[in-house]
Amino acid sequence: MPTSSRNSGKAARTLGSAGIACALGAGTLLGLSGTASAAVPTEQTMDSAPSSVDEGTTVTFRGTLSGLGDRPLSGEDVTLQWRGGQGQPWQEGGSDTTNDKGVAAIQADVDRTAQWRISYPGDRLNDPAASKPVTVKAEQSIGERLVETAAAQAGESYSYGASGPDSFDCSGLTQYVHKQHGIDLPRTSGDQRAALPEIAKDDKRPGDLIFFADGGSVYHVGIYAGGNTMWAAPEPGDVVREQEIWTDAYTVGRAW
Incomplete structure (x- = not known):
């Protein structure tokens, strides 16, 4: 009889624990165990x-x-x-x-x-x-690559009508540099200006073309290098070099 009574008590306690677990429910058990027991795969x-x-x-x-x-x-x-x-x-x-x-x-x-x-x-x-x-x-952007190619011509002599590879005039340089990257430009600065869409000055980026005109006639062009400079073949007796943009009277074009 004593043995039977102890077994009955143990069974009752086991059933009681199971009842508590059922009452709590799965959601409550997850809450008690914290994040470590999160079971929903994502x-x-x-x-x-x-x-x-x-x-x-x-x-x-x-x-x-x-x-x-x-x-x-x-x-x-x-x-x-x-x-x-x-x-x-x-x-x-x-x-x-x-x-x-x-x-x-x-x-x-x-x-x-x-x-x-x-x-x-x-x-x-x-x-x-x-x-x-x-x-x-x-x-590296195409604009930056254009600037690098222009800079690689530094020191080459200016020669009117020349388009490289050993001497250039201003539009000959811009045409030559773009051609190295598969971009075809007309030969003269005026034709280049006419062929390209105009970009707002505030939106210019390295590699864009800077055009200078007098009375509607374009007389100079260079490749914008950033800041207030451009790569250009300025004039007879000079060489290809990084030139300061000396005036605000210019327009911007982009061929890429």
Whole structure:
């Protein structure tokens, strides 16, 4: 009899514990255990990212966050991250909140070749997730390459009507430099001005053409180098050199 009584008490205690667990429910148990017991798997993808861009280009990275059964997770904060290479720490590049389709779109300036990913930190119910890293190569812009090619002609003599490779006049230099990058320009500065769209002065970028005119007739052209200078073949007796832009009376054209 004593043995039977002890067994009955043990059974009662076991049934009581089971009853408490049922009353609490699965959601409460998850809450008691904290983030470490989050059981809902998530997936973060990178849906849109270029393989290469010009340095300084603003890129929109898009990705989708989903949970069980590919269900979109909306209203979740995700972060765009980048690193210089494998093994380097990730750095934040911006953030966004997922929309009703689980999509986030984050803009960032790509100034160097780097790996990018979108990361989701997770919460009490959802596991953290990160997209596979993608490498975006930042290439030197065509404008910067034009400036480099123009600078490589430094010291070559001015000769009226010459278009390289050993001597130039002003429009001969601009035509020659562009041709090295597959861009065809007319021969004279006036024809070059007429062939190109005009760019606002505030929007000029290295590699653009700076045109000078007197009474509507273009008399000089150079390749904008940044700041207040341009590469040009100025005049007889001079050489190809970086020349100061000496006046505000100029227009800007772009052939690329």
